[in-house]
Amino acid sequence: MTSYFLRRLLLVIPTFLGITLLVFGITRMTPGGPVEKIISQGQQAMGEGAGGGGSDDRVRGQALSDEQIADLKAQYNFDKPIHIQYGIWLGKLLSGNLGDSYRYQEPVWDLIKDRLTVSTYYGVMTMIITYLVCIPLGVFKALKHKSTFDNMSSVLVFTGFSIPSFVMAIILLFIFAANLEWFPLGGFYGDEYDDMGYWEQILNILYHSVLPLGAYLFGSFAVMTVMMKNSLMDNLASDYVRTAISKGIDFPTAVRKHALRNSLIPIATHFGNNISVFLTGSFLIEKIFDIDGMGLLGYESVLERDYPVVMGILVVSSLLLLIGNILSDVCVAIVDPRIKFD
């Protein structure tokens, strides 16, 4: 078993290299990089009033000499072949340096660190509320299978599931922020945040996060509720529960002591996947509610061709995802001793 997980961990390395190499290659091979940005900015500055030459308009006089361009390329390492550039980037990464952002001239890690807090807050809240709602709801639905409550809650849960979270964000924003004005239109906290006391700050953040959390949550109930319900019903139909019942144990005890424990297995195995939720917050929701999280940082960095930040986020998110996959297998092994990996 240990050797299996060690092998899995070792396999993370080639996969990680593959992912980063692929994205690195794409960012270097496509036009619009930092050097071209500076060149076109120079052109715009020079050709002011000349009808605003397009960035690809190389015929018009260039503000920078060939030498300066070569210097710029050398500064960004763009003059070397791609595999060398990748090697340099990887070497820095191994020494714990993600590089500096082109846009902010700040270390990438500092940028990511700030946003991680925001995304983690939403990730953890979503996770906790999902478990708190789904497990009891699933159990109740399994016990009351085919009842009106079961049907109505299914309709509700699947409706939530079918609406993409960004559309849900738009709906919530439209109803509760724009029209009813119960909640703020966006932001992680309000303008007067810095002047508030500790408890007020917490309340302010909670107040601002009601709508975004709603958008994250509505869609997330379906999968786990149905999983919980089906798994409990499978177990209720199995022989060991029948035996317990026929031996005279009353139904609630049979559920609580026998069926429920086993039906939590799939829920537990799902737990490992949560690790990625911590940071890959939907950038669409963050964009709609104007929250400075990881998703939005990644999106803006791609738009602005801030490649060090793009790569930095990729490193963090892909590592967490890959390790999350392994973790969820570890969870399976811990919870269910019958399962053997080899």
Next chain:
Amino acid sequence: MKLNPTTLKRLKQFRSIKRGYYSFVLFMICLLLAALAELWINSRAIVVKYEGHYYFPTYGAVIPGTTFGFDYDYETVYRDLQKRMAEQNEDGFVLMPLVPYNALENDFKEDSYPPAAPSLESKHFLGTDKTGRDVLARVVYGFRIAIIFSLILLFFNYAIGMTVGSMMGFFGGKFDIIMQRLIEIWTNVPFLYVIIILVSIFDATFALLITIMVFFGWTGLTFYMRTTVLQEKVKEYALAARVIGAGTFRTIFHHILPNTISLIVTFIPFSVTGGITSLTSLDYLGFGLPPPTPSWGELMSQGMEQLEVASWIIISVVSGMVAILVMITFIGEGIREAFDPKKYTTYE
């Protein structure tokens, strides 16, 4: 087409699941309406009777204004023709569709600026957007494009995913391991980043978007296919086929694949909603189909800009999208229940 008894039983089972079945019927009506959209939302008339001749402009070539006595060569504006014929008591008639606008034309009023609120009188039943285009027309035509997009995407994703997945399961060994690694890399590449970078270099077209999305989307099905084929290939019928002399290709496609269909079918509705959602979110961000293609995402971003001024835009497009997605999800839920029936023991 002859259906085997199991399939018939499943279809009957599906019919008995009310929520799924009625959603299916409703969704089919929506599809039909969208397919025939030209007949009820169009700037072209359905029938024109002019100087004793009948014209049916809906699906044919452009009929220039000169045909109907106007002094211009470009396409007849049938709304004007209708007005003129009514005012001057000309012989004949113009039968306009229910909504006499198409999804692309800008209906500018002389006394006001768009967006215009919904009104029965102007026949903009859901109002107009900020450039004066009819919202209802854009919602319906946008739906049609989204569903076609989604189905094409689904076809390619499934074709590639099923082939690769079943090959992985069938051959196993080195091929399987290498493909598993490759797919793991593939699925972890942030597809949105790539799409944003590519779309900013090339102009986004329908074909380009499909290509990129298939490029990154085909992996979804491979692991299910791999597992099922792994299970199926050791069953007697597959072995028997091999013994009789069926080749690899024949064994996979003629014998094993038909037995995995019941699994595949349950994924289809959710792939359709997935396709619609991806297209809409890309359009919303401005990385989707090029303007002026009618699209839900584009309408949504307009609606968000004008939440207070023109709330009819956001209400119309969001209700349309939610209705369609909920219907498809209910169908999917029904199909899953019908194709994977579990009979539970209950205690009372």
